[in-house]
Amino acid sequence: MGLMMEQLSASKSFGGFHKRFRHNSQSLDCEMIFAIYLPPQAEKTGAKLPVLYWLSGLTCTDENFMQKAAALRVAAELGLIIVAPDTSPRGDKVPDDENGAWDFGKGAGFYLNASEQPWAQHYRMYDYVTKELPALIEANFPVSDKRGISGHSMGGHGALICALKNPGRYQSLSAFAPIANPSNCPWGEKAFSKYLGSNRETWRQWDACELLKTAKERLPILVDQGAADSFLAEQLKPEALKAAAEAAGLPLNLRLQEGYDHSYYFIASFIEDHLRHHAAVLSQ
């Protein structure tokens, strides 16, 4: 049964509950853990709350955002459910980078469906976060049909492609320091060449800047980027996203935040703006 799951923990926070669950993922062919924050409003009989999917960055698990983003206070106020999946398939049978690199393989699934061996069997994070996990959430929790998506770095880009590839499926979209144009940066080129192969034509359907060229989605996008982020120039390239959004006529609010780096200390500083950006649409 794809809709079964096992509760690992429950911690009350801001009147609601942070919970972790393990389940057997069919799309990833392995066991996965995800975290969910259920605000106090979720306890009301008949409640149906909007849900924000948060996609984390390289090396993260379901835990980083829930522990470090200082998001739960605002989610409790807004009545927003937040779901944080892991960043790759996991477990001994899942292949990993041969050198144990932190920017490829486990902890670095890039939210795409791999086509190349030995990755194609398990590395299908796109199917997992856009289809299987939402189905699991919608079968087990009091969620409405309103979905938002956001994320950080690799996960910021993941949020962009999940929304751009599924017009109408998400009603709100934002990102922190996304790897905006992975086809043209070292992290992305390494991951795409292994997961997708050497033909760069096939990369275009997994790159936000390329997808924007033909995007039917018209969601306004909020992006925060630290100006002191050490990955800014080489890996993140927000100017590419800005140019692509302008060419596509898609409303992008790109905020360069003076002095901020790539860490959760940056995310925590601006997560409230993002949650309000999502809730303004999702809670209508």
Added chain:
Amino acid sequence: MGLMMEQLSASKSFGGFHKRFRHNSQSLDCEMIFAIYLPPQAEKTGAKLPVLYWLSGLTCTDENFMQKAAALRVAAELGLIIVAPDTSPRGDKVPDDENGAWDFGKGAGFYLNASEQPWAQHYRMYDYVTKELPALIEANFPVSDKRGISGHSMGGHGALICALKNPGRYQSLSAFAPIANPSNCPWGEKAFSKYLGSNRETWRQWDACELLKTAKERLPILVDQGAADSFLAEQLKPEALKAAAEAAGLPLNLRLQEGYDHSYYFIASFIEDHLRHHAAVLSQ
């Protein structure tokens, strides 16, 4: 020079900066790392801000509170500097529990001065957090002479004894889920018998409930305790603190928080109340 230190990192957060420093501690005879949050007000010329010392619990380092407590937003609003030391001496030359236990030795200094071998040379966290670290902070940062102290679990008790043993030195005091009466619980008895020896008479000067019997300090104490904390009955014993405070005539506001556990999800939920409790006194 005891007042020298090396900056390891600086991350902007809520307009201020989270920074980590390494220095050579004379009282602990080893290198130590501490974290400090400097709110945006610290950048003003001539500013002198109050400082809250946060003592963490078993297994923690300087990082847990700063990453997980969701405290920096409120500290930025209130103009409160927060200092988070490590929980024990560190390094290869520092002896540790022979079985690598997490509740004794490294990560478990209990904020006392050990008298027994092999612990007495390095395990002097009381001197470190009440004297050496404040001197270092006051020599290097724009702090006023207003000091508050708080902490969690082992560190909640640490905050209590640091204040009770130094009347007038701290102007505000609070704790989350303190190990209230370590002379009478397994964690405390294990640590005290090794650090202080088997003579329980000597334990009394390191136990908050004993110190309250002769306390000259009259600070109001705010304590939050999760009612679903799995350590509540066996290790934490807030009822002992309540009885001791009542007998001493010291104002204790002990709040039993329904459904909350021992984690930082609990701390994050109530840290704002604690920071305002401190700032109400310290910022006058």
